[in-house]
Amino acid sequence: MNQKIIFNGIILILFLSFNSLNAQDEEKKSNQDFELEIEAEYRYFYDDAAFNNQKQHFPSIAFTPEYSLNWNKGYEALNFTGFFRLDVDDERTHWDIRELYYQKAKNNWELNIGLKKVYWGVTESNHLVDIINQTDAVESFDGEDKLGQPMVQFTYTTNKIGSFDFFYLPYHRKRTFSGEKGRLRFPLVIDKDDLTYESAAEEWRQDVAFRWKHYFGAFDVGLTHFYGNGREPLFTFDQLGNINAFYPVINQTGLDLQITHNAFLWKLESIYRSAKAQDFFAMVAGLEFTFSNIDGNGLDIGLLGEYLYDERDELALNALQNDVFFGSRIAFNDTQDTSILIGGISDLESSSKIFSIEASRRFGSSWTAEVEARVFSNIDFNELILSNFREDSFLRFSISKYF
Numbered sequence: 001m002n003q004k005i006i007f008n009g010i011i012l013i014l015f016l017s018f019n020s021l022n023a024q025d026e027e028k029k030s031n032q033d034f035e036l037e038i039e040a041e042y043r044y045f046y047d048d049a050a051f052n053n054q055k056q057h058f059p060s061i062a063f064t065p066e067y068s069l070n071w072n073k074g075y076e077a078l079n080f081t082g083f084f085r086l087d088v089d090d091e092r093t094h095w096d097i098r099e100l101y102y103q104k105a106k107n108n109w110e111l112n113i114g115l116k117k118v119y120w121g122v123t124e125s126n127h128l129v130d131i132i133n134q135t136d137a138v139e140s141f142d143g144e145d146k147l148g149q150p151m152v153q154f155t156y157t158t159n160k161i162g163s164f165d166f167f168y169l170p171y172h173r174k175r176t177f178s179g180e181k182g183r184l185r186f187p188l189v190i191d192k193d194d195l196t197y198e199s200a201a202e203e204w205r206q207d208v209a210f211r212w213k214h215y216f217g218a219f220d221v222g223l224t225h226f227y228g229n230g231r232e233p234l235f236t237f238d239q240l241g242n243i244n245a246f247y248p249v250i251n252q253t254g255l256d257l258q259i260t261h262n263a264f265l266w267k268l269e270s271i272y273r274s275a276k277a278q279d280f281f282a283m284v285a286g287l288e289f290t291f292s293n294i295d296g297n298g299l300d301i302g303l304l305g306e307y308l309y310d311e312r313d314e315l316a317l318n319a320l321q322n323d324v325f326f327g328s329r330i331a332f333n334d335t336q337d338t339s340i341l342i343g344g345i346s347d348l349e350s351s352s353k354i355f356s357i358e359a360s361r362r363f364g365s366s367w368t369a370e371v372e373a374r375v376f377s378n379i380d381f382n383e384l385i386l387s388n389f390r391e392d393s394f395l396r397f398s399i400s401k402y403f
Contacts, residue, residue: 030071037064041398045183050391055181060087064098077103081148085139091179092138098148110155115148118167120211120224121269122258123284125306125325125345128269129254131226132209134173141184141374142356147173162214169207172197172229172247183392188243195233196246198276205229205249218261224254234277235385248275263290267306280311286325298333304343322348336362350380366403372396 043058062085070077081098101114121127133146150171157163174192178185199205207228214221230252233245252273259266270283286306294301310321327343340359347353355375362368372395379390 030069031074032067032069035066036403037066037400038062038403039064039398039400041396043394043396045392045394047391047393049183050388051185051187053180054183054185055088058088058092058183060085060092062086075105079103089138089179089182091176091182094138094176096136096147098146100148101151108157110153110157112151112153112155115150116153117146117148118151118153119146120222120254120256122220122256122267123269123286123306124267124288124304124327125286125343126269126284126308126320128271128282128284129222129224129256131224131231131252131254132167132169134175134231136176138176138178138182149173162212165209165211165213167207167209167211169209169228170204172203172205172207174203174247175231175233183394184389186243186388190243190245197229198246198248199229203229218259220258220260222254222256224252224256226250226252226254230273230275234275248277250275263292264288265290278312282310282312284308288329290329300329300331300333302329302331303327304329308345320345324348338362347380347383350382351378352380352383352386353377366401368400368402370396370398370400 039062041058041060041062043060045054045056045058049056062083065080065082067080068077069079078101080100082095083098084095085093087093097115099114099116101112101116104111118132119127119130120132121130127143132151133149135143136145136147137143139145149169152168152170154166155163156166174195176192177190180189197203197205205228207226209224209226209228211222211224213223228249229247230250234248236244250273252271254271255268257266257268265288267287268283268285270281270285272281273279284306286304288302288304290300290302292300304325304327306325308320308323308325313321323345325343325345327341330340330342332338338359338361340357342357344353344355353376355373355377357373358370359372360368360370373393375393376386376390379387381387
């Protein structure tokens with residue numbers, strides 16, 4: 001991240017925090033908390049590499065410190081989450097301030113200033129409407145990990161017409177891609193610094209976003225709009241296979257909807273994105289049905305099914321353009337918090353399939369173990385994005401200690 005952004009942001013947040021702290025009476029005490037997670041991870045890619053210099057074994061270690069300070073009876077707070085990983089792949093060795101923001105709440109409004117993570121969405125297989133934060137693409141394949149986004153967020157909540165979130169986003173963060181040794185990459189190594197912008201202001205373009213959310217009985221609905229530098233780079237390929245990429249200026253309007261009916265959850269996410277280079281519509285629609293307390297000891301088994309559509313076809317960066325997803329979520333609800341998620345995505349127009357399994361279990365009071373597998377099966381060579389990962393099926397094991 002740009003060091004100027006970090007320095008100026010930290011100074012502003014600390015100024016707001018300590019200026020507010022100094023204004024408090026001695027009777028209004030502060031509370032603070034510190035936690036540290038240390039994770040040892042091992043990823044093994046069991047197929048021979050598709051491209052030169054790629055490795056098969058990737059041991060790494062990661063540190064995630066968290067600190068929170070609140071005062072004024074909890075109405076004001078300072079929150080920090082950091083991250084650092086040391087990996088065989090130079091590009092996956094990275095650090096980030098996931099969150100560092102000042103928060104003030106009063107009556108029916110809330111203000112957040114700093115670096116923060118914001119999540120939008122309801123579906124399992126793809127999070128179309130989730131656009132505020134940049135994806136930490138080297139950290140995970142599924143896009144669940146995000147970089148901290150500099151922002152000013154103002155939230156206004158009402159009982160009758162829902163809540164309104166307004167975002168001012170002063171700085172755009174580029175996506176990092178795997179290095180020469182890394183897997184899940186293109187034939188040519190993409191240096192994020194080589195990616196350009198459509199906007200003359202580049203990463204300093206001032207972006208804005210808005211979200212409204214409310215519930216009507218069984219219906220939970222959210223409407224969003226984003227205007228600014230897109231979080232996904234737009235890729236173009238010439239006749240020689242060379243890759244060109246840039247960040248376009250986009251308008252994106254999104255809808256997320258969840259309907260709860262007995263044991264059913266009906267889910268929908270859809271977006272329409274417009275830009276000079278391309279306009280497209282995309283959606284994810286599906287359901288989840290849960291069998292609860294099957295064995296009388298808290299075992300829950302959820303069945304998931306979703307349909308994914310994207311007008312970009314093979315140029316969709318997530319490679320999900322006309323696919324179906326089926327999966328199962330198993331929660332044992334035991335003291336070890338054991339859970340398993342099994343799923344598979346199948347392309348309706350080709351033989352391409354992706355299978356996955358994620359499992360986690362806590363040991364004692366401060367240890368957690370995780371297992372993850374991703375299998376790329378019969379990937380069609382016409383898949384311009386996904387075909388580059390056809391030899392990148394992998395197993396991942398991790399164990400974390402919490403202090």
